Amino acid sequence: RIGISYTGIFESEGYGTPYEKGHLSSLRLPGNRFYLKIAEDIHHKKKMACIDCHTREEVMGNGTSYAHYEEQLEIGCTVCHSEKPGLTRKGNKLTNVKKEQGRYFLVGRNNDQHYPLKPPGKTSCRYPGHRRLSCESCHSSWVPQCYGCHAKRDKRETHLDKLTLKETKGWWEEGRSYIRYEKPMLAVWGKKVVIVTPGCQDVVTLIDEKGKIEGGFNRFTMAAINPHTTQAKGRDCADCHSSSKTLGLGEGTVLKKDGKWAFIPIDQGVDTLNGRTVGFDNFVTIDGKALQHGSRKDLRPFNGEELHRILRVGLCLRCHKTYDDPVYTNYDPKKKCPVYKEP
Incomplete structure (x- = not known):
């Protein structure tokens, strides 16, 4: 469900609520499945596509058969949100991360838009009591x-x-x-x-x-x-x-x-x-x-x-x-x- 969650869509129960003027909800996915519209991911809101973050090797494979999905993943939040972004977990360079006039940007592969990359906040994100928290947990x-x-x-x-x-x-x-x-x-x-x-x-x-x-x-x-x-x-x-x-x-x-x-x-x-x-x-x-x-x-x-x-x-x-x-x-x-x- 990650794909539709990214766009802010949650596949709901089959009750068809909230009702619309006494009728079942008109919000439906293929297969007549009801859904709710919730908060979309901030990256989707910024018009970013999956391939703006995820690499060719993640999507198409690198010749190795992995037992678990996380072993194939290269991208995490800190690949972009760090002091020196652009290097994946496996040491591969992101080809769409650029440094221009002293600032780092991620370039959209579909729209060529330049997204400024910012490191984590120096206060809440780096608070000692939060050192074990993954970015997504918060x-x-x-x-x-x-x-x-x-x-x-x-x-x-x-x-x-x-x-x-x-x-x-x-x-x-x-x-x-x-x-x-x-x-x-x-x-x-x-x-x-x-x-x-x-x-x-x-x-x-x-x-x-x-x-x-x-x-x-x-x-x-x-x-x-x-x-x-x-x-x-x-x-x-x-x-x-x-x-x-x-x-x-x-x-x-x-x-x-x-x-x-x-x-x-x-x-x-x-x-x-x-x-x-x-x-x-x-x-x-x-x-x-x-x-x-x-x-x-x-x-x-x-x-x-x-x-x-x-x-x-x-x-x-x-x-x-x-x-x-x-x-x-x-x-x-x-x-x-x-x-x-x-x-």
């Missing part, structure tokens, strides 16, 4: 989130095998629980904080030739993504430090009582053959126990210490609203506030 305003992939295989019927073009035993049906776009969830990939979204949250039911359930399984996975919904202004402090959804806990209520954190989720999961699942948007418990898999070995939710440290800053935001507040200089998470008594 500057992406939304991400498509499809929760709950319900798949059923019924051996009483057949299905067309798209590779052999032959009818084969077993009819497959697929549905979902719900979709969202707001409050992109954060997690840790290696040494960086990134955005994650449901990869596959499979609830699979298997039906035999007699119509009886013969088995099934559940497996929930979160996957890292750069949603390509970049905005010039980053998310505010409360979007992370006071949002249970952003932190991977899911929608719900965070409490602190007698010095201990607690969380009450809204999504309570669904009943399946293998018991009740976790909530679809619950990636981690308040104590840092992972509830779902990561799509890579080193992709994980925040651990307990990280969660508690992030949430504690959220308690400070009522009085100390910005990162440049003196209280956050040499911030010590163990230091007690002289004014506010923590629960």
